[in-house]
Amino acid sequence: MSLRTGYDDDLRLAHVIADQVDSLTLSRFKALDLVVETKPDLSPVSDADRAAEELVRSQLSRTRPRDAVHGEELPDTGHGPRRWVVDPIDGTKNFVRGVPVWATLIALLDGDEVVVGLVSAPALGRRWWAAKGSGAWSGRSLSQATQLHVSRVDRLEDASFSYSSLTGWEDVDRLPQVLDLMRTVWRTRAYGDFWSYVLVAEGAVDVAAEPELALHDMAALVPIVTEAGGRFTSVSGVPGPFGGNALVTNGLLHDEVVARLDLPG
The missing domain is CATH 3.40.190.80 (D-Maltodextrin-Binding Protein; domain 2)
Structure with missing residues (x-):
């Protein structure tokens, strides 16, 4: 695919961060020493969830220090119109039970509009992404991608x-x-x-x-x-x-x- 939007660098950054997070989460998937706790809402959280979000936040603080960050596991940081939204492991219940259907979700909001979205499911070997005006894509990398289109079913x-x-x-x-x-x-x-x-x-x-x-x-x-x-x-x-x-x-x-x-x- 070829990038041609005002959010090209942000999408590339999301891919770089996702590569790093994939390595971390895969190393903890089915780990015998995985630590799982119960949050106040009774949903599970693992040490991998927290470590993955910390990694994303660390990279964003270094590369996008002026941007705000909202995540699932840690308090919000920063202010301003640009806000990164992170779910370190979407599908934690699957993750802790050894089901491979889980993913890291990384988004960028500019004001109230989501302008970048990336979903990386390393245990499935799949990744999906989109930036405003660039189409939606799936593949292993920006250079090896297939454009996505919804169905035409109308009944x-x-x-x-x-x-x-x-x-x-x-x-x-x-x-x-x-x-x-x-x-x-x-x-x-x-x-x-x-x-x-x-x-x-x-x-x-x-x-x-x-x-x-x-x-x-x-x-x-x-x-x-x-x-x-x-x-x-x-x-x-x-x-x-x-x-x-x-x-x-x-x-x-x-x-x-x-x-x-x-x-x-």
């Missing part, structure tokens, strides 16, 4: 839907709506975490949604989906990663899915 009856866990939808009082959608579509799977959304960007899945998410879960995925031609909103249709949940589609199905999921419980 829910022909669509593949990834829905995360049913208990999560029950917790937010939207389980009946999700079950109705599941009965309508052609195929359902719960791929989960980043995996659902990059599959939409690749055109392998047509609709993906999760009921409860934080900024660090979503930010890096936004440009990858939108630059591939899809839409990324909240369940109620608000664009971007700030709504506390996510609905991602190929665009053609989006309004219909919003209408189904945003019905009162």
Whole structure:
């Protein structure tokens, strides 16, 4: 691929940092001495999560000292319009159980717009990325990449839907709506975490949604989906990663899915 946007250097930096983080996280994947603790929200965190975020922050403090940083595990640092958002290991539950579907998510926001997103899943040997105006790509490096495009499926009856866990939808009082959608579509799977959304960007899945998410879960995925031609909103249709949940589609199905999921419980 050829870079041609105002965020070329930031995207290259994200790749360099991801290379370093991949080495660290892979070295801790399935490690017998991996330390796993429970956070106040009852979600797990490992020593690898914290070490990976510390590594990202160290590199950003050296190369982008004026930029702010928001991460999952450590306090926010810095101020200003440019803000890096980091999820050191998206899919920690998979990571600690030896399931290879986990990734490091690195995003750059300029104001309220996500302008760079990178997802690196080293145990799968896959990486996805996008910068504003440059398209969405997947490959092993910037020089060895394939451009991504969402599917052209335009009927829910022909669509593949990834829905995360049913208990999560029950917790937010939207389980009946999700079950109705599941009965309508052609195929359902719960791929989960980043995996659902990059599959939409690749055109392998047509609709993906999760009921409860934080900024660090979503930010890096936004440009990858939108630059591939899809839409990324909240369940109620608000664009971007700030709504506390996510609905991602190929665009053609989006309004219909919003209408189904945003019905009162």
